Amino acid sequence: MTLMVDDLDRIEHLSTLIAEWSASFLKQVDQQSVAATNHPRPLDEPLAADGLGAEETFAEFKKHLAPGLSGSVGPRYLGFVTGGVTPAAMLGDWLTAAIDQNVMVAGDSISTAVELQVIEWLRSLFELDAAYEGVLTSGATTSNLLGMLTARQFAGEIQDIDIASEGIGKAEIEIFSACPHASIRKVIGFSGMGRNAITEVPCLPGSEEMDVAALEQLLTHSQAPGKIVIASAGTVTGTDFDDLTQTTLLCKAHNAWLHVDAAFGLFSRLVPKYKSLTNGINGADSITCDGHKWLNVPYDCGIFLTKHPTLLQRTCSVSAPYLAVSDELPSLMDRGIENSRRFRALPIWMSLKAYGRQGYRDLVSRNCEQASLLADWISKSSSYELLTPCKLNVVVFRPSESKSDVQQKLTEINQTGLVYLTPGNWFGTPCIRAAFSNWRTEKADVDIVCSVL
Ligand SMILES: Cc1ncc(COP(=O)(O)O)c(C=O)c1O
Incomplete structure (x- = not known):
């Protein structure tokens, strides 16, 4: 305890040391x-019984x-x-650690309102429909997981099954994708739908872009009442974009959920020359994007957007008397995986304001x-x-x-x-x-x- 008290007493000096080294x-x-x-490794040493204090520990670092x-x-x-x-995002992250807010439920600080503002700024930055709402996540993989869990809920409700409450049970769900990022396979495993639920849609010759004519055939012949289509807006190798206009039309016609993984490809919307690559994206039911990629904010930060925030809430929310603090703003823990959450919005808020x-x-x-x-x-x-x-x-x-x-x-x-x-x-x-x-x-x-x- 004394070491911590001493460190806090000398926090100006310690912060200066770290700031100078970082700069x-x-x-x-x-x-x-x-x-x-x-292949560097830390010293092979046992956990010390007595601490060194922050300054000596920093010397060891x-x-x-x-x-x-x-x-x-x-x-x-x-x-x-x-x-x-x-620079502004890094400073924002330092502040995030220093103030250590928990953005779980609103009611004790401004942090929930800031995250909602940041989501709105990002929606506007990417010129997406006003209907999109969302939440910050730990990265595109987690955003893809939220996409799959919300899509799964949608596919279940079509079959009168509330999957969040009842489990996947007899729900029949087929997932269609041409060139999903590896993280999509990972999260479909987590979702309980099983990686084998993915029907592979062929790509166009020599490209990672989905062949939409093939998708149409597959959707038409699918027997599953619940259908999910995962499109790519920027594949990780070829940076190919699926035709989102056609894909949206097909999803609407077949009552399929459209999730778009745009982990970095969403940023193409900022440059007029590339804007048409994502034409049709506003038809997506859910979108994944990353903060720690092209937004240049520190790890870890992802973005999840959906036009169906109430379905997302049905997927994620649980109530407990000790959490019923405020009903002025949505509880962001009800829109994602974690209950306790880092103030990820602050580095984004700083960087968007700064630049x-x-x-x-x-x-x-x-x-x-x-x-x-x-x-x-x-x-x-x-x-x-x-x-x-x-x-x-x-x-x-x-x-x-x-x-x-x-x-x-x-x-x-x-x-x-x-x-x-x-x-x-x-x-x-x-x-x-x-x-x-x-x-x-x-x-x-x-x-x-x-x-x-
Ligand atoms: C298209 C796409 N989706 C998802 C991911 C996974 O992102 P993360 O590592 O942020 O979870 C990546 C990472 O490169 C990606 O390029």
């Missing part, structure tokens, strides 16, 4: 190795943990789809230009082959000379410490992906990546 990490991250590829960090906030971490962190609609438009269009520059370089190179045209922010390629050994090439590239790229698979061909989604990336970084390649 210098952020400023120098582009001069350090982009990834710690040497600098000595033993800091050398093992990745430069994922920096400009040349192009693995997976990894957002950076804007506005235009700041985010610039960020997205710059990243797309950078991806297209890299794709141009690759298509002209004799050492690499572009596997599919770059459509948004991801470049998919492979070495042309060592076709079988993509992994070895990737290891060599990443061990330079100048860039971090991750693997993928393009129609059975192992490939390398470079995904641009960090506000700090500049054209000079693309030049560095080309020189490494």
Whole structure:
């Protein structure tokens, strides 16, 4: 207890130490190795009986943990789809920890109202229908889970089964998807519908885009009263977009729930050149988007939107006398998985206020230009082959000379410490992906990546 009291007494000094270290990490991250590829581990030591206090512990962090960090906030971490962190979002996250609000039920603070405002700002940023409401989650996987649980409730109610109360029982549900992200399979497993409930819809030739004519056939012949269609707005490798206008029409005609996974693809709506990719998205019953990707707010943060907030509430809400604190605002615990919840809205609120609609438009269009520059370089190179045209922010390629050994090439590239790229698979061909989604990336970084390649 004394150690904690002492630390609180010296909190100004301790905060300054951390702030200075963090500032210098952020400023120098582009001069350090982009990834710690040497499998770093913390010291193999037992939990101490007596603590060191925060200042000495911070010294241990600098000595033993800091050398093992990745430069994922920096400009040349192009693995997976990894957002950076804007300065305002980072400061917002520091504040979130310092004030440690629990955004479970309203009634004790402004935090629920702020999250609702942030959801409304995001709806407006993406120019989505006013009917969408939602909640912040821990990421796109959790948003996809909420999408599947709400869709499952819809499919159950069609069959007079309240799945949240009665269980899935005899409900018959068929799920249709062409190129779902791996997280979709994961959450369908959690939902109790079972991964085998997915009927695979063929893709258009040479693309990850759903063949809507095939979807129409499958929906027409489906015997299941409950139907769920999962569309992609930006697949993780090819960045392909399903035809959401046609898909919406089919879903309406067959009384199917339409869930759109737009974890990063939703951001294409910010740039006029790409806006038509998501035409029809306003027909979706639910949408997944990520905050920790292209919004460049810290982990973890996802966004879930639905036109059916009461169905979401029926899916998630339980009552308990100790939680009945306020009925002025919805309880956000009734719209998601967790009861106690972090004040995730604050970093978003800070970043949207600090940089506005235009700041985010610039960020997205710059990243797309950078991806297209890299794709141009690759298509002209004799050492690499572009596997599919770059459509948004991801470049998919492979070495042309060592076709079988993509992994070895990737290891060599990443061990330079100048860039971090991750693997993928393009129609059975192992490939390398470079995904641009960090506000700090500049054209000079693309030049560095080309020189490494
Ligand atoms: C299309 C898509 N959906 C879902 C996810 C899962 O996102 P998260 O890791 O934030 O849960 C990703 C991650 O790359 C994605 O690209």
